[in-house]
Amino acid sequence: MxxxxxxxxxxxxxxxxxxVGLFSGRGFNIDSLSVGETIDPEISRITIVTRxxxxxIEQVTKQxxxxxxxxxxxxxxxxxxxxxxxxxxxxxxxxxxxxxILRINEIFRGKIVDVSxxxxxxxxxxxxxxxxxxxxxxxxxxVKDVSRTGKVAISREM
Amino acid sequence: MQMxxxxxxxxxxxxxxxxxxxxxxxxxxxxxxxxxxxxxIKHVLPKHEQAAAHAADGYARSTGKVGVVLATxxxxxxxxxxxxxxxxxxxxxxxxxxxxxxxxxxGGDAFQEADIIGITRPITKHSYLVTKTEDIxxxxxxxxxxxxxxxxxxxxxxxxxxxxxxxxKYNRPKSVNIRGYxxxxxxxxxxxxxxxxxxxxxxxxxxxxxxxxxxxxxSAELLKFAEYNQIPVTNTxxxxxxxxxxxxxxxxxxxxxxxxVANMTIHESDLILAIGARFDDRVTGNVAKFAPxxxxxxxxxxxxxxxxxxxxxVPVVGDVKGVLTELNRLxxxxxxxxxxxxxxxLDHVRRWSEERPFSYDKDTKQIKPQYVIERLxxxxxxxxxxxxxxxxxxMWTAQFYNFTKPRTLLSSGGLGTMGYGFPAAMGxxxxxxxxxxxxxxxxxxxxxxxxxxxxxxxxxxxxxILILNNCFLGMVRQWQELFYGARYSSTxxxxxxxxxxxxxxxxxxxxxxxxxxxxxxxLIEMINHDGPVLLxxxxxxxxxxxxxxxxxxxxxxxxxxxxxxxxxxxxVVK
Ligand SMILES: Cc1ncc(C[n+]2csc(CCOP(=O)(O)OP(=O)(O)O)c2C)c(N)n1
Numbered sequence: 001m002x003x004x005x006x007x008x009x010x011x012x013x014x015x016x017x018x019x020v021g022l023f024s025g026r027g028f029n030i031d032s033l034s035v036g037e038t039i040d041p042e043i044s045r046i047t048i049v050t051r052x053x054x055x056x057i058e059q060v061t062k063q064x065x066x067x068x069x070x071x072x073x074x075x076x077x078x079x080x081x082x083x084x085x086x087x088x089x090x091x092x093x094x095x096x097x098x099x100x101i102l103r104i105n106e107i108f109r110g111k112i113v114d115v116s117x118x119x120x121x122x123x124x125x126x127x128x129x130x131x132x133x134x135x136x137x138x139x140x141x142x143v144k145d146v147s148r149t150g151k152v153a154i155s156r157e158m
Numbered sequence: 159m160q161m162x163x164x165x166x167x168x169x170x171x172x173x174x175x176x177x178x179x180x181x182x183x184x185x186x187x188x189x190x191x192x193x194x195x196x197x198x199i200k201h202v203l204p205k206h207e208q209a210a211a212h213a214a215d216g217y218a219r220s221t222g223k224v225g226v227v228l229a230t231x232x233x234x235x236x237x238x239x240x241x242x243x244x245x246x247x248x249x250x251x252x253x254x255x256x257x258x259x260x261x262x263x264x265g266g267d268a269f270q271e272a273d274i275i276g277i278t279r280p281i282t283k284h285s286y287l288v289t290k291t292e293d294i295x296x297x298x299x300x301x302x303x304x305x306x307x308x309x310x311x312x313x314x315x316x317x318x319x320x321x322x323x324x325x326x327k328y329n330r331p332k333s334v335n336i337r338g339y340x341x342x343x344x345x346x347x348x349x350x351x352x353x354x355x356x357x358x359x360x361x362x363x364x365x366x367x368x369x370x371x372x373x374x375x376x377s378a379e380l381l382k383f384a385e386y387n388q389i390p391v392t393n394t395x396x397x398x399x400x401x402x403x404x405x406x407x408x409x410x411x412x413x414x415x416x417x418x419v420a421n422m423t424i425h426e427s428d429l430i431l432a433i434g435a436r437f438d439d440r441v442t443g444n445v446a447k448f449a450p451x452x453x454x455x456x457x458x459x460x461x462x463x464x465x466x467x468x469x470x471x472v473p474v475v476g477d478v479k480g481v482l483t484e485l486n487r488l489x490x491x492x493x494x495x496x497x498x499x500x501x502x503x504l505d506h507v508r509r510w511s512e513e514r515p516f517s518y519d520k521d522t523k524q525i526k527p528q529y530v531i532e533r534l535x536x537x538x539x540x541x542x543x544x545x546x547x548x549x550x551x552x553m554w555t556a557q558f559y560n561f562t563k564p565r566t567l568l569s570s571g572g573l574g575t576m577g578y579g580f581p582a583a584m585g586x587x588x589x590x591x592x593x594x595x596x597x598x599x600x601x602x603x604x605x606x607x608x609x610x611x612x613x614x615x616x617x618x619x620x621x622x623i624l625i626l627n628n629c630f631l632g633m634v635r636q637w638q639e640l641f642y643g644a645r646y647s648s649t650x651x652x653x654x655x656x657x658x659x660x661x662x663x664x665x666x667x668x669x670x671x672x673x674x675x676x677x678x679x680x681l682i683e684m685i686n687h688d689g690p691v692l693l694x695x696x697x698x699x700x701x702x703x704x705x706x707x708x709x710x711x712x713x714x715x716x717x718x719x720x721x722x723x724x725x726x727x728x729x730v731v732k
Contacts, residue, residue, distance in 0.1 A: 010337065010338060013287065013289075014275060014279075014285075017276070018279060055465070059462065059466060062461050062462035065462075066460070066462055067338070068284040068304060068338055068339045069284075069338050070338050071337050071338045
């Protein structure tokens with residue numbers, strides 16, 4: 001099962017590699033990872049999406065807790081949370097397809113961030129389903145390149 | 159007042175109460191070694207950094223204090239790795255100081271540069287790269303705190319040259335406060351009560367006690383707990399000495415080369431009280447077949463040790479000593495519930511131990527290694543510290559030496575490091591100058607750090623080395639005999655040196671025993687000699703360690719000796 005784990009850490013050199021090393025050293029896979037500062041510049045948040053049965057996830061979270069620079073670990077999966085991912089996607093745009101591509105983009109409320117004679121680059125944010133749906137719809141036009149941030153997540157206020 | 163980083167570091171170590179450290183100098187540490195000179199901290203120079211790390215480990219295991227080891231950048235630091243990994247696996251508190259090239263050169267493949275933080279990340283509890291001179295005092299203080307509290311372990315501090323030569327004020331914080339590091343020491347009271355309920359329900363309870371009992375200094379509490387409830391106790395390798403081996407409730411070690419009685423008791427039990435132990439695979443054998451009818455109580459300071467290998471029914475996260483103290487306190491209020499049920503279980507257990515005790519053939523012409531260890535156990539004082547190497551020597555020591563006090567057996571359990579025992583004995587001897595310290599070694603293992611003969615000679619350190627010479631990498635040979643048709647591929651040590659002459663070349667007394675009747679005399683001479691001794695005993699080459707649970711089998715499926723039909727006669731190939 002997929003789990004989204006939110007890890008609050010000291011914003012220090014080497015912390016990310018320690019967290020990642022903990023996964024690789026135990027043969028646990030990381031599906032996606034994103035990291036950035038929180039409002040407190042001394043603290044960063046890492047969001048990791050990983051897969052595994054309950055026992056593996058329990059080990060992962062316990063091991064993460066053990067790291068000295070880790071302040072908090074939350075497995076968001078069973079909680080109420082929101083998550084988003086941002087992708088940049090470069091789509092070939094033949095003259096007769098242009099209108100259709102733009103229409104899809106509009107439905108998904110994407111932004112056009114670059115245009116060339118033969119392509120558009122869109123910026124789309126959303127949860128996994130939305131991103132996957134967008135990718136599926138533009139694929140037939142020819143996707144030249146994609147760059148994804150990986151998921152960021154935050155728990156909802158009660 | 160401004161001080162250099164070197165001076166700050168030395169002052170910080172003094173403020174942590176460090177009286178001795180083990181290290182090896184190098185270019186980036188010149189200033190630090192100068193600051194150490196006349197500092198009042200004793201600095202010991204082993205002949206290899208690996209030995210320095212094991213020595214610091216031996217010091218730490220024998221005293222319970224944090225051991226300190228120092229090495230220069232690059233090759234000095236990388237030579238520490240086996241020692242750091244050994245300490246990590248066995249939860250030994252170490253502060254590991256490494257020199258590093260100057261901050262502006264880091265990452266540029268400078269001369270003698272190694273990314274030691276990166277290399278040691280999986281084998282340290284925590285590590286620091288110091289980037290500012292003014293951080294040294296705080297970091298040293300934090301490192302000692304992290305190394306010695308919670309589940310102990312090695313903490314590495316990497317010290318770039320310019321940080322050591324830079325200047326700052328000595329500024330040691332009043333206390334340590336690390337947001338992400340708050341080990342849970344006290345066990346949950348509800349869980350502790352559940353333990354008592356489990357004990358009351360159980361008809362066939364057993365205590366499985368590990369190194370955590372020794373680490374937390376809980377031997378007395380364990381004894382009280384076991385006696386009050388009349389529950390038999392088995393120890394892991396690292397737990398030996400945590401419960402007195404001569405106690406009627408003691409079953410001996412369990413696991414791959416554990417006692418028949420210990421493994422059978424665990425297998426048939428309906429309640430396992432695991433205390434400061436981690437269900438290592440050498441203990442459980444095939445986990446799927448481990449103790450099929452038992453409920454499991456697990457008391458450990460490390461939450462990640464719980465339910466890692468086997469399912470635990472009642473977890474208690476906390477310091478073993480505190481939890482046992484609380485259990486003992488709560489129990490005092492109630493009448494013990496033993497009586498007939500307990501007694502019949504104990505009788506049952508006793509039958510297993512009478513049926514198949516640890517044994518060996520006593521009527522041979524050759525010297526049996528077990529005999530040598532038995533005799534040493536009888537001749538040595540009770541508080542003698544025994545270290546081992548790895549292999550048959552280690553397992554026979556665990557089986558045949560009677561450990562009655564904690565911190566008297568120092569052995570590499572988790573990593574299984576050949577070459578550990580001798581330098582660890584050095585460290586233990588520095589910490590315990592008046593105790594007898596003996597390294598029980600194999601002829602293979604001793605050669606992994608044999609250069610330390612120079613160190614014990616230099617400091618006239620009365621460490622005793624007892625080599626059980628079977629001219630083989632005995633433990634590997636045993637597996638080849640059992641599972642590879644006795645094809646002894648690269649396990650014959652035909653090129654062994656004359657160990658006595660090697661010892662003498664270093665200025666250490668050497669003794670050799672080849673006849674059974676001389677064993678006692680040899681041991682007594684070794685024990686009584688006022689200085690370092692190497693005693694080489696030529697033992698039966700073909701002896702094996704039994705019983706044995708083959709890898710992957712249930713721990714109750716033990717074999718008690720080789721099938722002699724299949725084994726070829728051993729020949730030493732020149
Ligand atoms: C550094 C290291 N290398 C290899 C091994 C694998 N190993 C385990 S036991 C053993 C043989 C040990 O031989 P010896 O020291 O002569 O002891 P004996 O088993 O004969 O008592 C070996 C090679 C190890 N544990 N450690």
